[in-house]
Amino acid sequence: MTTDFTVRPARPADARRLAELRWTFKQEDHEGRPPAPARPLEEAEHWIRDRLRDGHWLAWVAETEGEVCGHAFLCLVERMPEPYLDNNPYGYVTNFFVLPSQRNKGAGSALLEALKQHACSAGLEGLIVWPSERSTPLYQGFGFQPPEGLLELPLDT
Numbered sequence: 511m512t513t514d515f516t517v518r519p520a521r522p523a524d525a526r527r528l529a530e531l532r533w534t535f536k537q538e539d540h541e542g543r544p545p546a547p548a549r550p551l552e553e554a555e556h557w558i559r560d561r562l563r564d565g566h567w568l569a570w571v572a573e574t575e576g577e578v579c580g581h582a583f584l585c586l587v588e589r590m591p592e593p594y595l596d597n598n599p600y601g602y603v604t605n606f607f608v609l610p611s612q613r614n615k616g617a618g619s620a621l622l623e624a625l626k627q628h629a630c631s632a633g634l635e636g637l638i639v640w641p642s643e644r645s646t647p648l649y650q651g652f653g654f655q656p657p658e659g660l661l662e663l664p665l666d667t
Contacts, residue, residue, distance in 0.1 A: 514574065515572045515573065515574050515579075515615075515616055515617045515620045516572070516573045516574070517570055517571070517572050517573075517620045517621055517623075517624045518570065518571060518573070519568065519569070519570055519571075520562055520568075520569035520570060520571050520581065521562065522559045522562045522563050524558075524562075524569075524571060524578065525555045525556070525558040525559035525562065526555050527571075527578045528554075528555075528558050528569065528571070528578070528581055529551050529552075529554035529555040529558055530551065531578065531580075531581060531607055531609070532554050532558075532605060532607070533547065533551055533554065534607075534609070535605070535607040538610075566585065566586055567583060567584070567585050567586075568583070568584045568586070568628070569581055569582065569583045569584065569605075570582050570584075570621055570624045570625060570628075572608065572612075572617040572618075572620055572621050574612060574617070579608060579609045579611075579612040579617060580607060580608035580609060580612060580617045580618065580621055581605065581606070581607055581621070582603060582605070582606045582607075582621040582622065582624075582625050583603070583604050583605040583606070584601045584602065584603055584604075584625055584628070584629075584637075585601070585602040585604065586599045586600075586601060586602075586634075587599055587600040587601070587602050587638075589635070596633075596635070598633050598634055598635045599634055599635065600634060600635050600636055600637070600638055601625075601629050601634045601636070601637045601638070602637075602638055602639070603625065603637055603638065603639040604639070604640075606618070606621070606622075606639075606645065608621075618645075618648055619648070619651075619652075622648065622649075622652050623652075625637070626652060637654070638657070639654060641654075
């Protein structure tokens with residue numbers, strides 16, 4: 511079943527709702543028995559508001575019936591200048607979340623389409639993401655592929 515969604519760029523005024531959805535998103539990782547949050551919601555609200563204001567982070571929200579039901583964030587990753595090639599930034603896709611009640615209805619696809627359109631019009635070199643097992647098919651359906659030549663060093667901090 512498909513629902514009508516409106517997708518728009520997030521604004522600093524959306525920070526409270528985006529923080530609430532972030533907390534909901536992370537609590538899903540604990541399968542219904544989340545521990546008490548170690549940080550106040552207001553900390554995330556301020557962080558999101560500040561990042562949306564300075565423009566280094568971008569976000570889009572999906573709304574249905576006037577309520578934000580999903581979001582996707584994009585962090586611009588600058589590249590060092592070089593003399594022979596463009597040094598357009600990459601976009602790091604993260605904090606992609608749709609409320610469970612709105613999943614598989616088109617909100618995730620609408621968010622990714624908006625993000626992809628922005629990336630193309632802004633001249634980004636490409637988009638990168640560390641998908642969850644559940645989200646991998648959605649990303650692959652939009653053309654995301656396993657990288658060639660990428661190495662990762664997990665740090666135990």
